Amino acid sequence: MIPALRLLAAVGVLIAASSSGVFAQATADAGLLARGEYLLKISGCTHCHTAEGGEPLAGGRPLETPFGTFYTPNITAHPTAGIGAWSAEDFQRALHQGRAPDGSDYYPAFPYTSYTLIRADDAFAMHAYLMSLPASAQPNREHELAWFLVSRVAATVWKWLFFDAGEIQQNPARNEQWNRGAYIAEALGHCGECHSPRNLLGALQADMAYAGNAEGPEGELVPNITPHAGTGIGDWSREGLEEFLKFGELPNGEYTAGSMEAVIEGIKHLTPPDRDALIDYLRALPSIDNRVRK
């Protein structure tokens, strides 16, 4: 081969190699972003971090609780108003440890008690997707809390009492489907945060997990979703549960409203296998006889 031809061939190989590399990188990024988008949807982030009629993820949604009103913060990529200055690790630490990059602790209105279970690589995917979205300069609004809660020290004490950080662990005694369902319900979907009653200090009552809560968000009544036949979802068919998770339609033809309607807007995106896994997991919960009433 004459040198000129060799050179040409070498250039060709180099171009092919570099462009396929770029292509592979772009595909990997697209895959990461798509995964982040999916995780963000089914985890309910958008619902809580978007005010009614407000910019998506720019915060400002009031969460009325017995302890005062929390206003969700801006989690868009804006460097000062949002979380644009955070590293992926900062983001993962917020979910996993309930701690801000400045070291301060979050109030448990932010459900890190569930999000702590989220796997680090999933948190990184969520962060990457958030950073790919338009930034909003909407400033955060101060919470309106009882005087003894105004200091974040209260959140630190609360965490010391009630919180242990830890990623979800695979349960070897159960199959893959159950474990996936557990991850969706416990970690991402954080279903128990609303569907379980809380004690006087706002900590979830573990022995009543998923048995319903008469004092849910915005004073709503949150139903028992354990498989108890009379008071839970024990008499729902599998198709009924599917319809509910897809459209919010209840077995009696009514539709869910209020907070759960917004939750459905996220979890309606569950893939069929993930939906199946969630249903299996919920149906395998310990059955608790608890009629929720105000």
Place this chain on the structure above:
Amino acid sequence: MKLATRLCLLIAGLTLAAPGFAAKDPNLKLIKARQGEMQLRAYNVGPLFGMAKGKMDYDAELASTLANNLKTQLSLKIGGAWKKGTDIEAYPGKTTALGKIWTTYPEISEYGKKYAAAVNELAAEAGNGLDALKPKISAVGKTCKGCHDEFREKN
């Protein structure tokens, strides 16, 4: 007639009459009437939610018709069907209406006013496209849930 025959007749007669006695309780008619009215609301609301949730295609004419049906229902004067004492305690298995409706009266009428306001807005917007329908039907649903959470037995 032998005693055994008489007894048989008596038992047969009582068995036949029992449902008759029950049906004569006028309160049961009231309960059925108000449940009928609620079912009619559900009939009207169902497809509106179905459209909003992507379960069925949006149809402006149908949406407007159903929303206006709901509005028409607001004008019914059927407070008499909500008679004191016709709650779940007195009629278990027949109604899910909690006694709280009457013991906290007129608290429930505040819920009714919110529902009526939401229905009026829905009727005005339901025919103006899916994006106009969505928030209005959600608002109606929220008022339904608000009242059911307080005054209706769960399940």
